[in-house]
Amino acid sequence: MSKQMTGAQMVVKALKDQGVDTVFGYPGGAVLPIYDEIFQQNDIRHFLVRHEQAAVHAAEGYARSTGKPGVALVTSGPGATNAVTGLTDALMDSIPIVVLTGQVPTFMIGSDAFQEADTVGITRPCTKHNWLVKETDDLPKVLHEAFHVATSGRPGPVLIDIPKDIQFASGQYTSPKQAQTSHYQPRLKGDPEAIEQLVEAMETAERPIFYTGGGVINSGPAASQLLREFVEATGFPITSTLMGLGAYPASGSKWLGMLGMHGLYEANMAMHGCDLMINVGARFDDRITGRLDAFSPKSIKAHIDIDPSSINKVVKADIPILGDVGHVLEDALRMWKARGRKTNATAVQKWWAQIEQWKTVDCLSFQQEGKVIRPQHAVARLEALTKGHDRYITTEVGQHQMWAAQYMGFEDPNRWMTSGGLGTMGYGQPAAMGVQVAHPDSLVINVAGEASWLMNMQEMGTMVQYRLPVKQFILNNERLGMVRQWQELLHGERYSESWSEALPDFVKLAEAFGAKGILCSDPDDLDDAIMEMINHDGPVIFDCLVTKHENCFPMIPSGKAHNEMLLGEAETQGVIDAKGSVLV
Amino acid sequence: MSPLKIKKGSNSHSAYNLRPTFSDVQERHTLAVIVDNEAGVLARVIGLFSGRGYNIESLTVAEVDHEGHRSRITVVTTGTPQVIEQIKAQLGRIVPVHEVHDLTVEGKPVERELALFKVAGKGDQRIEALRLAEIFRANVVDSTLDSFVFEITGDVGKIDAFADLMRPIGLVEMARTGVAALSRGAE
Numbered sequence: 001m002s003k004q005m006t007g008a009q010m011v012v013k014a015l016k017d018q019g020v021d022t023v024f025g026y027p028g029g030a031v032l033p034i035y036d037e038i039f040q041q042n043d044i045r046h047f048l049v050r051h052e053q054a055a056v057h058a059a060e061g062y063a064r065s066t067g068k069p070g071v072a073l074v075t076s077g078p079g080a081t082n083a084v085t086g087l088t089d090a091l092m093d094s095i096p097i098v099v100l101t102g103q104v105p106t107f108m109i110g111s112d113a114f115q116e117a118d119t120v121g122i123t124r125p126c127t128k129h130n131w132l133v134k135e136t137d138d139l140p141k142v143l144h145e146a147f148h149v150a151t152s153g154r155p156g157p158v159l160i161d162i163p164k165d166i167q168f169a170s171g172q173y174t175s176p177k178q179a180q181t182s183h184y185q186p187r188l189k190g191d192p193e194a195i196e197q198l199v200e201a202m203e204t205a206e207r208p209i210f211y212t213g214g215g216v217i218n219s220g221p222a223a224s225q226l227l228r229e230f231v232e233a234t235g236f237p238i239t240s241t242l243m244g245l246g247a248y249p250a251s252g253s254k255w256l257g258m259l260g261m262h263g264l265y266e267a268n269m270a271m272h273g274c275d276l277m278i279n280v281g282a283r284f285d286d287r288i289t290g291r292l293d294a295f296s297p298k299s300i301k302a303h304i305d306i307d308p309s310s311i312n313k314v315v316k317a318d319i320p321i322l323g324d325v326g327h328v329l330e331d332a333l334r335m336w337k338a339r340g341r342k343t344n345a346t347a348v349q350k351w352w353a354q355i356e357q358w359k360t361v362d363c364l365s366f367q368q369e370g371k372v373i374r375p376q377h378a379v380a381r382l383e384a385l386t387k388g389h390d391r392y393i394t395t396e397v398g399q400h401q402m403w404a405a406q407y408m409g410f411e412d413p414n415r416w417m418t419s420g421g422l423g424t425m426g427y428g429q430p431a432a433m434g435v436q437v438a439h440p441d442s443l444v445i446n447v448a449g450e451a452s453w454l455m456n457m458q459e460m461g462t463m464v465q466y467r468l469p470v471k472q473f474i475l476n477n478e479r480l481g482m483v484r485q486w487q488e489l490l491h492g493e494r495y496s497e498s499w500s501e502a503l504p505d506f507v508k509l510a511e512a513f514g515a516k517g518i519l520c521s522d523p524d525d526l527d528d529a530i531m532e533m534i535n536h537d538g539p540v541i542f543d544c545l546v547t548k549h550e551n552c553f554p555m556i557p558s559g560k561a562h563n564e565m566l567l568g569e570a571e572t573q574g575v576i577d578a579k580g581s582v583l584v
Numbered sequence: 585m586s587p588l589k590i591k592k593g594s595n596s597h598s599a600y601n602l603r604p605t606f607s608d609v610q611e612r613h614t615l616a617v618i619v620d621n622e623a624g625v626l627a628r629v630i631g632l633f634s635g636r637g638y639n640i641e642s643l644t645v646a647e648v649d650h651e652g653h654r655s656r657i658t659v660v661t662t663g664t665p666q667v668i669e670q671i672k673a674q675l676g677r678i679v680p681v682h683e684v685h686d687l688t689v690e691g692k693p694v695e696r697e698l699a700l701f702k703v704a705g706k707g708d709q710r711i712e713a714l715r716l717a718e719i720f721r722a723n724v725v726d727s728t729l730d731s732f733v734f735e736i737t738g739d740v741g742k743i744d745a746f747a748d749l750m751r752p753i754g755l756v757e758m759a760r761t762g763v764a765a766l767s768r769g770a771e
Contacts, residue, residue: 120624121624121627124624124627124628124631125631125635128679129678129679129680132623132624134623149679153677154677183682184679307673307677308673308676308677309670309673309674309676309677311673312666312669312670313670
């Protein structure tokens with residue numbers, strides 16, 4: 001049923017028709033007609049952020065914790081340019097979000113009008129796709145197509161730039177059903193012959209390993225379920241990237257922990273020594289592979305990915321399988337069962353014996369001694385005291401992020417939100433906000449460093465306004481810890497600009513925003529303080545003063561291979577040569 | 585080396601033409617990309633090449649299906665086999681891209697380029713220019729008493745050769761369209 005309505009009404013109608021109930025945004029001149037429509041309805045809740053970057057990260061947090069696309073609405077010019085970091089973050093981590101930007105009226109485009117920016121030009125390389133709508137009649141079609149593109153295939157951010165006159169003008173609305181089917185239909189089913197090749201390889205492999213990534217999470221909860229079933233049935237060990245944590249439970253018996261630059265010793269050694277690597281929805285990122293020519297030299301590599309450009313991009317796949325992780329796992333599992341559930345059990349048992357030996361290195365062990373809290377201890381206690389809760393964790397970027405990944409266990413997908421690909425400091429706080437909006441009764445904690453946290457600290461205002469009881473767990477070492485660590489290892493301990501001078505008093509800051517502040521500096525007080533944080537019904541800033549010169553281990557230095565990991569302070573002298581130091 | 589009975593580098597079951605090894609050899613490929621003729625589509629294609637550091641040797645674009653609003657972009661690019669595969673995969677995932685054809689892989693394509701040459705000179709030089717143009721089947725499309733504009737079509741090599749011959753006898757400037765290409769045969 002077609003209906004005449006204004007462009008602004010179409011935006012709100014299309015959002016409703018797409019099942020959207022939440023929008024994060026910030027008004028401005030070029031989106032006023034849409035805000036006027038939002039004012040006159042009650043189905044879509046709008047959350048007023050304090051900065052447009054936060055609106056996009058909040059939409060990401062919402063999307064990652066629900067599996068539904070997140071929506072952000074911002075104005076033209078600076079509103080759009082402020083959204084660029086969030087868009088790039090979502091592109092790198094394949095997060096489905098729809099960003100709506102206002103634009104100056106069509107007849108003023110190109111005239112350097114007030115708050116005009118070439119938004120589609122600026123965001124072309126940092127969106128999966130974007131549109132500038134020049135006819136009101138095109139608007140509903142573009143809106144529906146945007147949701148389709150954002151959520152199909154490899155998910156990602158899309159942007160629709162809507163000039164103000166298009167929002168005012170009237171046109172025909174078309175529902176999602178009436179809208180033309182898009183030609184954009186990525187292939188979901190994997191090639192059966194390639195899947196058979198994978199199953200054959202699994203039947204004979206002596207030292208197999210599952211290497212899983214964010215693609216499993218993106219494929220939906222069913223994919224995680226299939227993965228779990230496959231792992232348990234085969235008995236193969238499994239490791240995951242930072243992005244894929246929670247797809248297989250951390251308490252599972254086949255779990256080796258995270259791999260990569262700060263991954264666990266047993267996970268990286270197993271990757272190096274395996275003879276069959278089953279990459280499920282991961283992309284051989286440089287944080288994972290280390291030195292490429294020494295990356296898992298003796299393995300057959302199977303790669304399941306929905307994006308053809310991920311396959312063979314950096315590591316050659318011996319068994320490339322193009323398709324959706326869930327579909328491919330389902331087919332592979334069915335085929336493996338039908339062929340008699342075979343594995344090379346004796347060899348795999350021997351492989352596990354080797355892995356158990358690596359595990360005895362106990363690479364994450366540390367001693368909490370003295371009167372200063374070690375950051376590892378703080379995260380380990382946070383984990384112990386919140387494990388049983390209905391819990392979601394976000395992080396900022398840096399050492400604290402790696403410690404959270406190492407010391408916290410994730411039992412389910414969509415519970416862990418962190419900026420993996422882009423490494424966006426300032427991500428965690430607004431993302432946590434988006435998570436809390438989607439899960440109002442759950443415990444949402446942003447594990448942060450004080451420097452990252454300050455990058456979007458204005459969002460405390462949003463959290464207080466909407467009573468979002470997010471817990472900001474700040475590991476405060478008064479340093480840019482990861483930068484400092486690299487300067488120690490690579491730049492002759494010249495700590496150039498890597499300390500946080502003139503930090504605020506976080507307790508007073510919390511109070512200034514109308515939230516609760518907790519300061520903890522004594523290891524003996526830590527548990528009580530964490531409990532106080534959990535039990536407080538409202539937003540909390542937890543200022544945890546930790547040791548200042550802690551390094552994050554294990555670490556694969558740049559330019560080194562998986563089996564050349566550093567495990568502790570004693571091994572760090574002169575390990576990275578000049579060639580390695582140019583890598584980041 | 586491996587107990588697995590899979591030939592290393594096997595790519596026979598791939599949905600894409602995946603190369604067995606990453607080689608350093610630079611190859612020249614002609615790609616035909618069928619796209620929706622919508623605003624910004626050329627910028628998306630060019631942005632992909634510049635953003636990811638790929639080469640463009642030549643690029644032509646025009647709408648070929650006016651009813652369906654489809655354009656055909658012909659790109660001549662160079663790179664290692666792995667880079668060429670990446671370029672095709674990256675092009676393929678641009679939303680308004682419908683088809684990506686690697687004409688070089690599909691069989692040596694028919695490639696043609698049109699060029700205009702302005703040649704100035706008098707006397708013998710002028711006669712020599714005309715004689716060479718005749719050999720190359722170039723047409724005179726503009727003439728004054730001391731200049732010609734020649735129009736020539738052919739593959740890149742032919743046009744390069746004509747330019748080399750014209751240079752010593754008064755080549756003033758030239759304009760080239762870039763390569764348009766089709767695969768051979770009925771399909």
